[in-house]
Amino acid sequence: MKRPIMAGNWKMNMTPAESVVLSQSISNRYKGSWDKVDVVLFPPSIDLRSVFTVLDFDKSLIEVGAQNVHWEPSGAYTGEISIPMLKDVGCTWCIVGHSERRSMFGESDMDVNRKVIALTDAGMNAIVCVGESLALRESGDATQFVCDQVKAALAGLDAQEAAFVSIAYEPVWAIGTGQTATPEQAQQMASAIRSTVADLVGQEAADAMRILYGGSMKPANAELFLACPDIDGGLIGGAALKVADFVELVNQAVASAR
Numbered sequence: 179m180k181r182p183i184m185a186g187n188w189k190m191n192m193t194p195a196e197s198v199v200l201s202q203s204i205s206n207r208y209k210g211s212w213d214k215v216d217v218v219l220f221p222p223s224i225d226l227r228s229v230f231t232v233l234d235f236d237k238s239l240i241e242v243g244a245q246n247v248h249w250e251p252s253g254a255y256t257g258e259i260s261i262p263m264l265k266d267v268g269c270t271w272c273i274v275g276h277s278e279r280r281s282m283f284g285e286s287d288m289d290v291n292r293k294v295i296a297l298t299d300a301g302m303n304a305i306v307c308v309g310e311s312l313a314l315r316e317s318g319d320a321t322q323f324v325c326d327q328v329k330a331a332l333a334g335l336d337a338q339e340a341a342f343v344s345i346a347y348e349p350v351w352a353i354g355t356g357q358t359a360t361p362e363q364a365q366q367m368a369s370a371i372r373s374t375v376a377d378l379v380g381q382e383a384a385d386a387m388r389i390l391y392g393g394s395m396k397p398a399n400a401e402l403f404l405a406c407p408d409i410d411g412g413l414i415g416g417a418a419l420k421v422a423d424f425v426e427l428v429n430q431a432v433a434s435a436r
């Protein structure tokens with residue numbers, strides 16, 4: 179396994195005051211062994227400055243990321259935030275193309291690609307989310323669909339730029355539902371994603387790329403995912419809001435990294 183990433187996606191939860199309490203509680207549980215893992219918190223954008231300040235004060239190695247970004251650096255894009263703004267508040271990561279953004283806010287494959295290009299150009303880490311619906315899984319077309327999402331997201335990138343990209347395989351039917359893919363399904367998809375990345379940017383870059391599983395990951399089920407040869411961590415929603423669960427998930431990733 180490569181250096182794992184354990185990413186906590188807080189979604190639209192936590193006021194700025196609550197975000198201070200949650201990030202401080204996680205930071206208080208930080209252990210030296212966590213330096214084997216990239217631990218990244220993704221609070222709502224209004225909380226980014228507060229969370230970064232908490233972690234910076236603690237000299238924590240936990241990093242901060244945004245849940246979304248616009249590809250333009252500035253301009254008339256009401257409601258959007260830019261990469262320079264994210265960098266200014268200490269963000270080093272950004273989630274791109276989460277299924278909730280694709281399905282509820284009309285984010286297209288082309289938008290995802292523009293964001294990935296802008297982030298990698300700026301030297302920020304992008305976690306690109308891909309995943310199929312239940313209907314696609316049942317039709318047998320899931321692998322083709324997910325690999326096409328990967329191709330669209332990484333279009334135009336070279337191997338150096340791809341080094342800033344990780345991919346989260348998140349079956350849509352497993353997000354926030356309590357249902358998970360089986361570790362076999364997740365491994366099969368992660369392996370197909372890695373082959374697709376190899377076709378796009380070469381085998382070396384594909385071997386180095388970290389592929390995460392996301393979808394109702396919890397302490398009770400994470401171990402089997404983290405043991406899969408092509409899975410290098412998790413994108414965690416609900417369980418990232420519970421200090422004990424998130425800390426336990428990071429500890430499991432540390433154990434799997436040994």
Ligand code: PEP
Nearest residue numbers: 353354392393394415416
């Ligand atoms: C997510 O938000 O990306 C996610 C996987 O959520 P959950 O863990 O709650 O399914």
